[in-house]
Amino acid sequence: MQVSTTAIKDLREKTGAGVMDCKKALLEAEGDLEKAIEIINQRGIALARKKAERVADQGVIEAYVHPGARIGVLVEVNCETDFVARTDEFKELAHNLALQIAAMCPQFISAEDIAEGTETHADAKTACLLLQPYIKDPEKTVQDIVTETISKVGENIKVRRFIRFELGY
Numbered sequence: 634m635q636v637s638t639t640a641i642k643d644l645r646e647k648t649g650a651g652v653m654d655c656k657k658a659l660l661e662a663e664g665d666l667e668k669a670i671e672i673i674n675q676r677g678i679a680l681a682r683k684k685a686e687r688v689a690d691q692g693v694i695e696a697y698v699h700p701g702a703r704i705g706v707l708v709e710v711n712c713e714t715d716f717v718a719r720t721d722e723f724k725e726l727a728h729n730l731a732l733q734i735a736a737m738c739p740q741f742i743s744a745e746d747i748a749e750g751t752e753t754h755a756d757a758k759t760a761c762l763l764l765q766p767y768i769k770d771p772e773k774t775v776q777d778i779v780t781e782t783i784s785k786v787g788e789n790i791k792v793r794r795f796i797r798f799e800l801g802y
Contacts, residue, residue, distance in 0.1 A: 636660055648673045650784070676784070687789040691715045693724065697731035706731045708795040713788040726782045726790070733775055734797050736768050742792050762792060 636659040644655040644666060650673045658676075662668035692711035699705070710727040712718050733739075739762040741747055747757060758764045763776040770778075783790050 634660060634663065636664065640664065640666065644669050644673070648781075673784075687713055689713050689789045689791045691718050692793070693718050693727050695724075695727035695731045697728070697735055699735050703800045704735050705798045706734045706795065708734060709793040711791045711793050712786070717786045717788045720786060722782055722785050723790070726778065729769065729778065730762070730775070730792060730795075733765065733768055734762065734795050737762075737765050738797060738799075739765060739795075742795070762795070 636656055640659055641652060641655045644650070644659060645652060647666075647670060648655070650658070654673060654676070655669070658669040658672040659666075661672055689711040691714055692709065694707060694709050697706045697708075708727065708731045710723070710730060712723060717723050737759070740760045742761065743763045744757050744761050747760065758766075763774065763779065765775050767773045767775050767778050779790055779792070
């Protein structure tokens with residue numbers, strides 16, 4: 634089966650995956666774009682799991698101050714190398730995480746950070762940054778966005794810590 638360059642380009646735009654990964658996924662999906670997207674997403678999740686144990690001690694501290702200067706955020710996002718920390722994809726992720734924190738006011742990074750018995754499971758989706766619906770695409774969680782970036786840059790990424798300031802609180 635032949636895969637058109639247009640189909641590869643479309644899949645690449647939708648997923649951010651490499652050209653060869655897109656071609657392989659389309660061949661596996663027999664040309665079905667939606668199925669190919671699913672295949673690439675599954676591969677990205679598998680890649681993220683494989684890289685999860687790697688040490689991530691490089692990265693950036695992203696600062697965001699909301700217009701009007703009443704809300705400010707600092708977030709530390711780590712990766713494995715300083716090379717990846719300087720990429721546009723990584724910088725964009727750090728900035729989008731700062732926007733998410735400013736808008737949604739999470740209290741914890743993940744469910745593992747919640748002390749037992751202090752929050753109910755239902756509250757975890759709003760209290761934990763990685764479990765929140767992503768503000769730019771509510772169909773995805775923040776963890777999904779981090780996983781997508783891991784598959785794009787090929788390194789482990791961790792949100793290490795954050796702080797949100799709001800005047801009067």
